[in-house]
Amino acid sequence: MRTQWLDETIVYDGVQLRAHWALARTGLVGDVLVGFRGPCRVADAEIADLADVDGPGIAGDDMVHFVWEAFDHADLLLAVHRQRLLAAQARELLAELAPRATVQRDGDDLWVGDGKLSISIATVSPVSALVHFAVNATPGGAPVRTATLQELGVEPIAFGRALLARIAGEQQSIADARAKVRPKGEWR
Amino acid sequence: MRTQWLDETIVYDGVQLRAHWALARTGLVGDVLVGFRGPCRVADAEIADLADVDGPGIAGDDMVHFVWEAFDHADLLLAVHRQRLLAAQARELLAELAPRATVQRDGDDLWVGDGKLSISIATVSPVSALVHFAVNATPGGAPVRTATLQELGVEPIAFGRALLARIAGEQQSIADARAKVRPKGEWR
């Protein structure tokens, strides 16, 4: 898997979570994780989570976004595990960058007290698995009470670049672990 | 998936990470995660991680063990993701139980400073995926510098029971997430 931080501001409206968007944007062929900063205004037709379809909307004025498209092992169950691990990694990174704050993970969501720090979804296209994860950078524009990286004193782009590296690193480590283990037999 | 805390002391020597050990021990049929407390002395022939085969041994006098056997989706890649998520969950739980301590996760390992808090492996049998994760409860018996729950001020059995519940809860939440998401199409 390859990663790329995109320096330009991109409005995330949900079409970025479609097959081959990352390829078109970056030219990187294969499993790719891209990060960028920009507002979030998910169009109704692009909402993937049925729990959100009749909700207050998915929006924010300034977020750090991650879009992951995997063609290899494009299975939804695995994708949700990857998404959860990504959220856990984000929390771990924040524990290092903002050691005094208390960030909680609840499934694919991060919280600071009762402020929602992140949004996320994992889904599939006919040819790939897709994960979106985004963290509020600065306040404003969200339909719910939020927390932000600004409140945590975390610089958004440094956070974004660091998380890209961590996720790629752990995926490599997972692949390596799989290739170094002996199988086990029957207990009796 | 079902969980069970076993109150008896069990010496973990590696045969517990074989197919159907948990079934034989608990009578629970299907995906199961069991926890127990006891020493760890992994027999050479039971070492699954090739990185450990010529190492100092895998041992500890008093650990909290988790043995997870999954028959459903018994895939090694998924099992390693589950193992990593389990380690992340253990860290998250410790951050709540011992908020002043700094526990770091490095792949499937937890560390407190340069003290190794945990050991873990994920592998497969011909009919299942298997994960072992164990945390040092009190010092002694390990061939490497360790950290322990005792140093963190965390009660081992409470920790064990709480982690069982958390893992089962997140697995259910992952299954639910998969069933509530709409697919996405082609970008262009």
Add this chain to the structure above:
Amino acid sequence: MRTQWLDETIVYDGVQLRAHWALARTGLVGDVLVGFRGPCRVADAEIADLADVDGPGIAGDDMVHFVWEAFDHADLLLAVHRQRLLAAQARELLAELAPRATVQRDGDDLWVGDGKLSISIATVSPVSALVHFAVNATPGGAPVRTATLQELGVEPIAFGRALLARIAGEQQSIADARAKVRPKGEWR
């Protein structure tokens, strides 16, 4: 897998065999099998079986319907096996409820003499496997010669509820069987 009998009359027109219909109708998240009674008038665009596309239509004034959506193991080959087993279970149940009648199973169809008792299809959505199975409750509305539960003296709703329980029971028994079996080796 969970089951639910829906007491209201529902016209089955084929949109019920789409992803997440059962979730929207019942609120049950995950693998679900729902049963209900109502007419059947499958819209042309909703016909899944290519063998039916240019046929006389799929219709009936009063049927007992079963809609099964599985997110776990959403494979079409497995779904057709499940569908066939469902049809076999329906036949077995009818042999108990109407012991003097002779119901024959031919693939996914049940017959009483030359009267077609049931219709069925198994297919997939991008996120799930889908099975529809329906049995004529009372005569009328079908473009072919039919048999009905009424002729067999079988009460439709009792049949529907009993079949739901049987299918869920066998799926559980299948999952259990998988978790209790030792693998075998090479013959020579």
Add this chain to the structure above:
Amino acid sequence: MRTQWLDETIVYDGVQLRAHWALARTGLVGDVLVGFRGPCRVADAEIADLADVDGPGIAGDDMVHFVWEAFDHADLLLAVHRQRLLAAQARELLAELAPRATVQRDGDDLWVGDGKLSISIATVSPVSALVHFAVNATPGGAPVRTATLQELGVEPIAFGRALLARIAGEQQSIADARAKVRPKGEWR
């Protein structure tokens, strides 16, 4: 899948349910279902079902055996579905051959009253899925109360040959069904 009835008497001791036994016996390469008649005395080491390991033994003096080895889609969950469908087909065939008898199916077992008519197991080898199903032909040798084809007035070899044909026929029909169905979309 190909089928073959073996005319010679073969003692089923469990090694027949190993990878490539059917190939060695018949020369048929690929998915194969063989039938034969003979005693059954499963060696302890060959017992696959853990529920039977400490049981009264698996034996019978005269049974009609079916051994199915599938290399294509050698998945245990599918294999158990195939096994169940095979049992259902056996029951359907007996309903035709012995219309006055009442044969009940309970999972992978057939019963006539409280007499057990059949035994069965589905498992995997490292390269295939394996199913054994056997029906008592004449009484004797079993550690439990049995029923037999003789009591049902069913000729064992005719039954065996007919069941081979039926299973192969339905597997073909399942494969065909998979290739004739259109996918479905999202409900909303």
Add this chain to the structure above:
Amino acid sequence: MRTQWLDETIVYDGVQLRAHWALARTGLVGDVLVGFRGPCRVADAEIADLADVDGPGIAGDDMVHFVWEAFDHADLLLAVHRQRLLAAQARELLAELAPRATVQRDGDDLWVGDGKLSISIATVSPVSALVHFAVNATPGGAPVRTATLQELGVEPIAFGRALLARIAGEQQSIADARAKVRPKGEWR
């Protein structure tokens, strides 16, 4: 898998590479490979290869086409391997039919010097894997420099029929190989 040569001229415009086209055309149910001769003018909306979307177009006045639809093991990674092997087989056949020519394979493309002899794509539908492979029969109509069977002195229909047979033969041989091999264990 079954094969069929279609004697009529068919314009390949890309809709032939959709689910169930081959079934509708031939009536053959299941995995099928069809061959035919005709012009090629792929409509923009039917272009599957993103590398071609903004390219000069995919066209030719007279080509030998192969359309392969597989419902069994409908996996894209496997489909690309099958496509590559098909291209290699085409090259091998041409080496026999035109021993003096030098045909090179580069991935899924065949070349004679700097003349492109073939086009190809492998993709998936929701229910199947699909491969198109086509070789220029006579010159004309292509947006790039081409080579043709005519230049090689190869009769198009004989080539087409021979390649159908070879591909089906090798698929059978692959299936047989899988069913005749013993697994291997751990090195140490």
Add this chain to the structure above:
Amino acid sequence: MRTQWLDETIVYDGVQLRAHWALARTGLVGDVLVGFRGPCRVADAEIADLADVDGPGIAGDDMVHFVWEAFDHADLLLAVHRQRLLAAQARELLAELAPRATVQRDGDDLWVGDGKLSISIATVSPVSALVHFAVNATPGGAPVRTATLQELGVEPIAFGRALLARIAGEQQSIADARAKVRPKGEWR
């Protein structure tokens, strides 16, 4: 996937085609293809192809060997496709290195006239897929009539290194192709 040419002479006796041999030999973690030169004397217990078990033995005094272990997509059907494609690539390479010779591929075997140039097998371990392919470098030691690279005027080590590069290149190209293709819909 990574490749490595091993300069030392290694006797291939079949244990090299076991899980993690390449890891132990090279230290390369993950999918790996290694090449080396050495005699071949496959021990009976290591013969994987059942067609060879009662044959004349698998041996040669001087061969160029390739051992491929894949942990990713460790499926036997795919492994056989990869093996066939490897054989086709070997033939293509030989057509370039020895343009005057006529090397034929028959499944996984290469022939020069009635001389067998190569041997090959594809199989699985519990954690990986394994392929062995070997080409006779110089004559001697084989139980059948052989052809050799020497007769073709091909330098063995240059051939070995070139084939390693080609196989890795095509695997990358296959992975890329999978990530650049749009799915297709229903024909009608």
